[in-house]
Amino acid sequence: MDLNRLFDLIPYQISKYDKTVALGHKEDEVWKTYSSKDLKRIVDNLSLGLLASGLSAGEKVAIISENRPEWNFVDFALQQIGAISVPVYPTITTEDYAYIFDHAEVKMLFVGDQTIYSKASEVAAGRSIYSFDLIDGVDHWHMLEQLGETGDLARLEQSRSRIKGEDLVTIIYTSGTTGRPKGVMLSHSNILSNVLSVAERMTPPAGVSTALSFLPLCHIYERTGFFCFIYLGFSVYYAESMDRIGENVKEVQPDVFNTVPRLLEKVYDKIVARGYQLKGLKKNLFFWALDLGLRYEPTRNMGAWYRFQLRMANKLIFSKWRAALGGNIVQINSGASALQARLARVFWAAGIRVCEGYGLTETSPVVSASIGTPDGIRIGYVGKVVKDVQVKIASDGEILVKGPNVMQGYYKQPDTTAEVLKNGWFHTGDIGEFDGDYLKITDRKKEMFKTSGGKYIAPQVIENKFKESSLIEQVMIVGDGRNYPAALIVPNFEALHDYCRRKEIPYSTDAEMIVKREIREKYQSEIDGLNKYFAKWEQIKRFRLLDEPWGIDSGELTPTMKLKRKVIIQKFIDEIEKIYQPS
Template identity: 70%
Template sequence: MKPSRLFDLIPYQIATYDKEIALSKKENGEWKHFSSRNLKEIVDNLSLAFLKVGLKKGEKVAIISENCSEWNFIDFALQQIGAISVPVYPTITSSDFEYIFDHAEVKMIFVGDQVIFDKAKEVCGDRKIYSFAQLDGAIFWEDFLAIGVNESIADLELLKEQVQPDDLFTIIYTSGTTGRPKGVMLSHTNVLSNVISIAAIMTPQKGSSRVLSFLPLCHIYERTGSFCFMYLGFSIYYAESMETIGENMKEIKPHAFNTVPRLLEKVYDKIVAKGYELSGIKKSLFFWALNLGLDYDPGNKLGAWYDFQLKIANKLIFSKWREALGGEVLQINSGASALQPRLARVFWAAGIKVCEGYGLTETSPVVSASVCTAEEMRIGWVGKLVKDVQVKIAEDGEILVHGPNVMLGYYKQPEMTAEVLQNGWFHTGDIGELDGEFLKITDRKKEMFKTSGGKYIAPQLMENKFKESTLIDQLMVVGENKNYPSALIVPSFDGLKEYCKHKGIPYTTDADMIEKAEIIEKYDREVEQLNKYFGKWEQIKRFKLLHDPWGIESGELTPTMKLKRKVIMQKYGKEIEQIYQE
């Protein structure tokens, strides 16, 4: 059978692979497995439970939880009866919860834990809340499941037949970098077409591979990825938390996983920090291997001598990196924001194939993805266009996308839909270049700005380069209508501590250290060193060091780790003013 709706993936998996471990989660220190057939039985009973409590086709149900098997159970159960899932980021504010519940006309709410329950309870009105953990005041999901156990499966089969591929299956509220979230409407066809396109370029073995899932399922990147893993017969294991990813990797030895550049940056910085702790020949070997890796390019031969050295580096140093990821990783998919080219180089040199892709919630999400072979990997590009997706570059450089993966529109926002969907082409707001089938992203259309001298600045490109420094964790370029660009910099305090230790500078507090003249001078030199990659008009002339990291809950980052530029500009308006007054 060929799936035509997303819930068809369950019978397809049973017919094709009949997995003993389709999904798995850690419970009381042990991995609890669900087979393909367990999955079908639970999902069917949940669908019947939804029908029993009166949920109808087209009605909306919110899911607010960290990743777990239950997330999928509810998602599939809603699909089978034509109800609409509304996934919500657990980390957003209760006022955003309230807006989404009201705007989407949510009928029921499923939550993961006490913290989310408390936040949802404040603004749920008379809606019932169900939970994946046993909580006071919420209906436990297993009790809800029991409602459907003795109901007629024939009724469910009739309803499943009525669900069409082009029917709406989910509304995903994208946080955006400004204003209220927009509800992106996606159909079964939108997402399933993308699943089949990306499945064609996944390298791990069908039917027998393991994946670790830790990115939020409420984001379309991980959700489409999970559907793809199911289609390929991979066993999906859910990490216990973001803090246990390393430990879970060693336990399950994944063959693949999805990630975001921010996490890879943190992994890299930790590796480098450990390198600084070494001494003597071990330290020399570590940084020799690291520098060798930074020159690597999968698509270019660097000669027999380089290959010989790399072989030694892999045996002595990089083998330990692979072990830290479980030792069996064949493919890492990186998306949601730009990957630093140096990270791609050094991980590929280490035999860890990081494949960058590009997409948006509105495109379900994948537009392009790197093919996981040395011949087709281009560092600094976001891969090749995936099957059935077309791209053209507008006169102003904007990337336009056409294909079965392009959304139905924004929920209850026809004017906004008409603005971005024109003649079947979705206007992404991203600026890029196309070379045959290969795509490159250069900036966000709305984030580019002009200096008072009329020169255009592309901040994302610069920010990505400056974050290559082991001393810089976060950075935002400012300077619209000013004489020159400047930057707000959040140091990598781990990197700064290592630097101070190396130089014999006593370290007190983060706030104290960034005020010290010798530290500011070091950042001056660091910025000067990185400025050489840019034209004179682009170079950062001044900067301000900040001691508070930017985060999702503090409001400076979106849930996909993008900078909320307007929020940061407002929050640090005084500091920016000082930069240009001094």
């Protein structure tokens, strides 16, 4: 059948796979599932209920919720009547809620739970609100579904038939690392073309059929990933929360999931921390296997002796890693920020295929993606450009993108749109280079800065290298207009605890430990070892340790865990000034 609109994916899945389990989620500690036909029935009834409620094509509806089946029910239902979804991150501020509601002219809200309702209702300004959880005094989404059960399916079919691929389907407000978020306008064709292109990079082998969803569906990365899972016939299970991913992975035993490097870093750090707790031969075997993994290169012949050792390491050590991820993982898709090369090496060595990709909200999102085979992966690169997308590198190194996945523009911001869309090419703001067909991202154009000596610094490259230290949880490089670059560092306090235990250094509080001479000397030693990878003008001369991690709720990170550099600089300006004071 033809696929022209996103909601066409539902009858497509029924015709090709007719899944007994299309979606699944935990409800009262039990996994509740929906078949492909359940999905269609609920979505159709909800579409009719929305029409009966008076919602019209072109009107905007906000969805504010953690991942759950209702999120996608509403998304598909809005698509079928031509209404435009406005997904909103639950964790952003009330002020941002108000800005998005007003700027997008939102008419109706769907909220997940009591916490989100309390926050959204403050600034809803008379808009109708429906909830996914049962909340006293709030209309439940089932009311709309039940309203549509007696609706006229012929009316719904007329509605669907009027919708074209080029019609606007969603406005996604970007994370806002700099100033107010911008509303990215994406059509059915924008997203669907990307789904079909990405599916070619992750076509599963026979019998592979389960995905775990935990990245926010309000971000285009997980949302396009979800549509891709529907297209490929995966059963999609929603994790209960970010804190429960470990348990849910073991329960669901997924074949694939999407993630961001930050979560893989945490998994790796926990594994290494457990390794330090081992004793004797077990500890020696663990770090022997880890060293083998860190030297792994998928595209190079490592020799018979290395391959033999790696087989032993997989049997003795890495098999436990795979079991902790459910035992069935075929592919993990990593995006949204740079993946440390050492993590890619060790996970691939362990038989856990982490495939890095690159994209932006404005490109629906995938521009390039890795193929999950040893001869198709290139460590440190974000894969090859996907089908139907073109990429070229501008004279200043900026990555430019053209294709059916490129957005229609920023909502109500024609001037801003014109700044980034020129002659059909979207100017990404990222700096990159090609090695043959493989794309590599080197930095963000706007994040590069110049020292007072006139030298340009690419902070992301340094930050990614520094995070290879097990003692460094988060880091941001500063130094714009200064005479040398410096670093704000949030220690990995779990690893620091372990280091102090091994060195018999009494541990009091995090705040007290980061000012101790022996701890500062240890971090100086770590920095000295990492500085050797950079030119003299790029090397970190001084640093400050911070005792509180940066987070989304506290405002230093975007919902996709990118650094809000301006916010961090403003918040820690006193610490930065102390760095540059004469010692």
